[in-house]
Amino acid sequence: MKKTAFFIATICLTAFLYVSCSNDHNENTTTTDLTDLGVSIAVDTSNEMDLNTGLLVSTTSTTGKTTETSASVCATITVTTTEGGYPKVFTADFGTAGCKDDNNLTRKGKLKITLTGPVTTAGSKMTIERIDYSINNLKLEGTIEYTNTTTVATIPQWTRKVSNGKLTDLQGKTYTNSGTYTTRQTAGVDTPVFSDNVYEITEGTHTVTGTNGNTLTLTVKEPLIKKYSCLFISKGQLKIEGGILNGVVDYGNNECDAIYTYTHENGSSFTLSM
Template identity: 65%
Template sequence: MKKTAILLLTLCATTFFYVSCSSSDSEKTNQTDVSSIGASIAIDATNEMDIKTGLFVATKASITGKPAETAPSLCATITVSQENANSYPKVFTVDYGTAGCTDNQIFKKGKLKITLSGPITTTGSKMTIERIDYSISGIKLEGTIEYTNTTTVATVPQFSRKVSNGKFTDLAGRVYLNSGIVTIKQTAGVETPFVLDDNIYEMPEGTHTVTSSTGAVLTLTVQETLIKKYSCEFISKGRLKVQGGLLNGVVDYGNNDCDSKFTYTNENGTSFNLVM
C-alpha cells in the first residue's frame, strides 16, 4: 500500500498523517504523533542548510579576507569580529534582516552567529552556529549546532555534528524539541579545499530525537550511510531507522538524486512517498 503526501508546512493536513489526524483524543495521548517524522526530516534539512552557510562564510573569509560584506551567493549581510586579521576565535554574523530575504529560493529571516575556534580544516577546530530570531520559510528555528573537526586521517576529513536545545516551531505553531549527534566524513572534494561545490559528505552513524508538544518521543538512527552533496540542499541517499510509540519503520532517501523526495515504510508494510 502506498500513499503520497507533502509535508514540512502542512504536517497534519496530509494523508501521511492519518494516524494522528483521525485517531481519537485518547489514542493520541498514547502514541507518537506521526507528524514528528516530517518534522524530523525538516529539522535535519535545516541543520544541514545552516552548516552549509557556515562553511561558505568560513571558506570565503579564508580566501578573500573580506567577510564583512554581502556575499554574492547569500542575500544576507556578513560581518566579522576578531582581535586581528589572523586571530581566533572569529565570530561571524550572517544577518538576513527583520524583513527577511530569499537565499537560493529559500526565504530566511533573522541572524546566524557563527563562531570559529580555529580553521575548520584543522583537527580539533569547532564551528558553533547559534540562531537568533531566525526562521526558514516561516518556520522558527532555535538551538545550537556544533560542527567539530575530528579528523585522524588527513585524506578523509571527519566531523561531528551535535545539535543542542533544538526547537522547531512549524507554521501551525506546533513545537518539536530536538537534539542529537552524527558523524560526518568528507569523501569528495578534499583536494580542492577552497572549492565547496564538489564536496560530498557521508554520515555513517548517528542518532537524533524529536519530542513533540505532547511529550511523544521519536528516535531516528542512521541505518544505512546517508549521502549529502554540498551542491544539493537535501540528503540524496541512505536510510534512517524510525522508532517511537506505534511507529517502527525506515525512511529511505532514494538513489542519490538531488531532490526533496523520500519514502517512509512502516513495519506493517505500508509505504508513503513523501515530498518536503
Template identity: 45%
Template sequence: MKNNFFLLSAFAFIFSFISCTKEDSLAATDNDPIVASASIDLVNELDIKTGSQISFEKLTAKQTGKSSATSCATITDIATSAFPKTYNVDFGTGCTINGITRKGKLKITFSNYITETGSTMTIERVDYYVNGNKVEGKIEYKNITSSPNTIQWTRTVIDGKFTDTKGDVYINTGTHTIKQTVGVSTPTLDDNTYEMIEGTHTVTKQNGAKITLTVSESLIKSYNCDYVSKGKLKVNSTLLNGTIDYGNGDCDNNATYTQNGIIFPFTM
C-alpha cells in the same frame, strides 16, 4: 535544498494515507514530530552550509563573490587578530533563496580553521526564522579527523527548540558523524561529497510525543546537490516503525517511506 520543505506536505499525505489502511493503530499516532524532524534537519544542514561557505570565503581568502547561501544576507566580521573569529549573518526581515525564506541572525564562531582537527564551528540562532518557523539553540560542528585523507566532523544540536507556524513546540537533540569522501584535496567546495555515517536525532513535542530517527545506511549528499541522494533512516516511535530511503545516488527529490512491507513514495 530549495524544495525540501515540500517534505512536510508529503509526510502529511503519507500518514493520512496510512491511517486509511488496515493499520488502524497508526491512525491514533501523532505524526507531527516526523514532520518537525524533517524541517529541523533541513535547517541544520542549511545553517552548516552557510557556515562552511563563510569559512571558505572569509578565512581562506578564496572569495569569488557571494554564494547562494549568503547572497541576500549582511555579514559582519567581529574583528579579532586571532582565533576565535565570529561572524554575524543577518537575514534582516526576510531573505529568500531557492524558495526558502530566512530572517533574523546567525552568530557563527570558529575556534580555528574547520579543516583542523579539534576545531569547532558553533552556530547560534538569534531571533531566527525559516519559512515562518522559529528555530532556537546551537549547532556545534567539531572536526574529529584522525587521517588527513578522511576529514570527519561531529554535528551536535544543543538546546534545540523548533516552534512551527501553528505554535507547536519541539525540543530536539542529536549527534551525528559526518565525513568528507570526495573533494578533500581540491581548493573548492563544489566538488565535495559528504556522508553522514552514524547518529541519532530525537524530537519531542510539547505534549510528550517523541520520535527518534537513526542512520541505518550512510546518508550521502553532494555540496552542489540540493538533496540527500542515497541512504536510509530508521524511524521509531510508539507506533511508527519504518524506514526512510533516499534512493540509489541520483540527484533528485524522490524518496520512500516503508512500514510493514508497504512502500509509500514521496517527493521532497
C-alpha cells in the same frame, strides 16, 4: 505489501513540508504520526542548511575553498576577530523582513558563527547560534557545534552536535530536538570549490519531541549521503522509532530531489516530500 502512494492536497506542516500517503493498509499510522516524522526530517534538513551557510560564510579565510564567496548568501555579513585571528566571529544578518536564498526559501533573523580555528584543522570547532531566526516562518532555535575530528588527512571528519534545538511551526506547535552525527568527506577534498564536496554521515542519533510529548528517535541505519550541491540528503537510511512508528526512512538513489520513503514494520509504505 505493495507500495501505494498519492499526494494529498493538505500542507501538513509548513510551506516546504508535504506528506503523501495511501489510506490503504495504513490503519495504524495516522497523519499526526507522519507529520511528526516530517517535522523530524525538516529539523535535520534545517540543521544541514545552516551548517552549509556557516561553511559558505566563513569560506574565504578559513577553508581554502576560494572560488565561492558569501555573496551568494542573502544576508549582510560582518566579521569580528581577536588579536591572533581566532576566535573569529561571523554574523549573517538576514534582516527582520527576511530575504530569499538560492533555494527560494525565506530566511529571517541572524546566524552567529564562531570559529576557534580553520574548520579544516583537526580540533577546530565551528559553533552556529540562531538569533530570532526562521526559515519560511518556521522559527528555529538552538546551537550547532561542528568539530573537526580528523585522524587521517585524506579523509576529513567532523562531529555535528545539536543542543537545545527547537522548531516552532506556523500553528505555534513546538518540537525540541538534540543529537550527534559523525560526518566524513568523501569527495572534493582537493578542489578549490564547495560544489563538488560530498559528505557521508556514517553514524549518529537524534531525537525530536513534540508538544504532545511524542518522541521520535532517528538513528543512522545506512550511511547518509549529503552532496553540498543538493539541498537534501540524497541516499541512505534512518531507523525510526517512537510512538507507533517503527520503520525505516529511505532517501532514494542519490538523486538531488526532495522525495523520501517511510516503510512501516508491517510493510505499509508512505512517500513524503520536503
